[in-house]
Amino acid sequence: MNGTPIDDTLFTWPDESPQLIGARCTNCGTVTFPQQSSCPKCAGTELSRHLLAREGVIWSWTIQGFRPKEPYIGPAEFTPYGVAYVDLGDVIVEGRLTEGDPSKLAIGMPVELEIVPFETEQAGTNWLTYAFSPTGPAPDQGGVA
Amino acid sequence: MEPAIVGLGIHPFGRHPNLSGRQMAVKAVHDALASAGIQWSDVQFAFGGSVDGDQPDTLVSDLGLTGLQFVNVSNGCATGGSALSLAITMIESGTYDLGIVIGFDKHPAGAFNAKPSDYGIGDWYGETGLMLTTQFFATKIQRYLHDHNMDKAILAKVAEKAFRNGALNENAWRRKPLSFDEIENAPMISDPLTQYMFCSPGEGAVALVVARGDKARQYTDRPVFMKSVSNVTRRFGSFEVFSPWLSPERGSVPTTDAAKRAFELAGVSPSEIQVAQIQDTESGAEIMHMAETGLCEHGEQAAMINAGETEITGRLPINTDGGCLANGEPIGASGLRQIYENALQLRGDAGARQVPNDPQVGFTHVYGAPGISACTVMSR
Numbered sequence A: 001m002n003g004t005p006i007d008d009t010l011f012t013w014p015d016e017s018p019q020l021i022g023a024r025c026t027n028c029g030t031v032t033f034p035q036q037s038s039c040p041k042c043a044g045t046e047l048s049r050h051l052l053a054r055e056g057v058i059w060s061w062t063i064q065g066f067r068p069k070e071p072y073i074g075p076a077e078f079t080p081y082g083v084a085y086v087d088l089g090d091v092i093v094e095g096r097l098t099e100g101d102p103s104k105l106a107i108g109m110p111v112e113l114e115i116v117p118f119e120t121e122q123a124g125t126n127w128l129t130y131a132f133s134p135t136g137p138a139p140d141q142g143g144v145a
Numbered sequence B: 001m002e003p004a005i006v007g008l009g010i011h012p013f014g015r016h017p018n019l020s021g022r023q024m025a026v027k028a029v030h031d032a033l034a035s036a037g038i039q040w041s042d043v044q045f046a047f048g049g050s051v052d053g054d055q056p057d058t059l060v061s062d063l064g065l066t067g068l069q070f071v072n073v074s075n076g077c078a079t080g081g082s083a084l085s086l087a088i089t090m091i092e093s094g095t096y097d098l099g100i101v102i103g104f105d106k107h108p109a110g111a112f113n114a115k116p117s118d119y120g121i122g123d124w125y126g127e128t129g130l131m132l133t134t135q136f137f138a139t140k141i142q143r144y145l146h147d148h149n150m151d152k153a154i155l156a157k158v159a160e161k162a163f164r165n166g167a168l169n170e171n172a173w174r175r176k177p178l179s180f181d182e183i184e185n186a187p188m189i190s191d192p193l194t195q196y197m198f199c200s201p202g203e204g205a206v207a208l209v210v211a212r213g214d215k216a217r218q219y220t221d222r223p224v225f226m227k228s229v230s231n232v233t234r235r236f237g238s239f240e241v242f243s244p245w246l247s248p249e250r251g252s253v254p255t256t257d258a259a260k261r262a263f264e265l266a267g268v269s270p271s272e273i274q275v276a277q278i279q280d281t282e283s284g285a286e287i288m289h290m291a292e293t294g295l296c297e298h299g300e301q302a303a304m305i306n307a308g309e310t311e312i313t314g315r316l317p318i319n320t321d322g323g324c325l326a327n328g329e330p331i332g333a334s335g336l337r338q339i340y341e342n343a344l345q346l347r348g349d350a351g352a353r354q355v356p357n358d359p360q361v362g363f364t365h366v367y368g369a370p371g372i373s374a375c376t377v378m379s380r
């Protein structure tokens, strides 16, 4: 896939198996995303680059139902999109979902990281961002998803 | 003796195309001064808050150039609560005897749009459509309903009560009751919350005259005493608006910290509260904040609401003036509206929406970005 990450600190790219780039506090183990230079838990200042798991489960979700105002730069013609907090084990990360149908989303659903094109109205841009894509039903959904 | 509220002024909330924020503020100040029987020249200090209105301290050019100390406060949705807590501290310190707190705003229509860089977040967060308060509230209540096995029908019940109460409030923005079905079937803004479950940014102003407790009766025969005010920021592990990430380790939330402190300072227990105004940015927020403040247990809300306990006539009336849902949220004024409403209720001046049986103790709570909360306990 061609394009430029919308922010080059968010994920490894180009990469066949891209990962989000976080930071891990060497003192208390807290993991942040994106990277931070100090730790909000222990106030430590030694944090190292830490690649996040590619798979996790939906911790909570919603659908963005209206076109956000600035600074949003998505297309003028709006399609509702899913947003979730995804539990990746050592950190819960917020991101867009590739699924925007509320009937197909549930807490506990397994998802994996994908790098996807991010469309805008600006001519000549070819942005990439990260999103999570469902890979199966939530455990309590009994396979109906 | 605790500091007291001795004068109350309000400009109706809503949309006022022909009025500026400062015009509304000046009206509220004049009403507050009149109700305390004082002149602007008697006021020794002021705290003012406004996000999209004019800079509060410039009001002196309309109110009078008396040389008083005037400090501007900016603390998101907690702006009013913060301004009030500073004024109370000023009186308690003995620095001054008589002051005023002013909150006003005039926001453009539509959801708030914040700039990531103001919050220490990269531009990508706003550009890709993740920086919305509506998403935060939706994901928080979504998780909460799941954790406490609560039916989402309760969300429409809360909004229904807000509009019913707002209809009884001549200063509210939304004065038309809406049915459960109208709320439930309105356009979905952010699952599980529909259009009528969210408050809208709006316009309005509130002013409160604050005095030393032992001098309060010089200004009014019915002072309302501020038994406590608290004001906190978040601690590690709370889930807050504009968070690209959360810790899997859940911690205490600012609302809980602020409420606990307010109750401790006042020497009052949550079960003694007879009227409460709590932040209902959307209907889920009222539900979560009921338990986070300690006014009930987590998971108990649906049964309480369905039994009518949070109605004006119930055991624990909540958001008796219609809350943010019916009043909208002019940020600078919103927290002070709660104090205004509790003062009316405790004085017995709330008219058609008066809580019966002579309430003596009230509670207020505001919550705002990026994870701050302010609470008060008030008494007759």
Ligand SMILES: [Zn+2]
Binding pocket: A025, A026, A027, A028, A029, A030, A039, A040, A041, A042, A043, A044
């Ligand atoms: Zn640390």
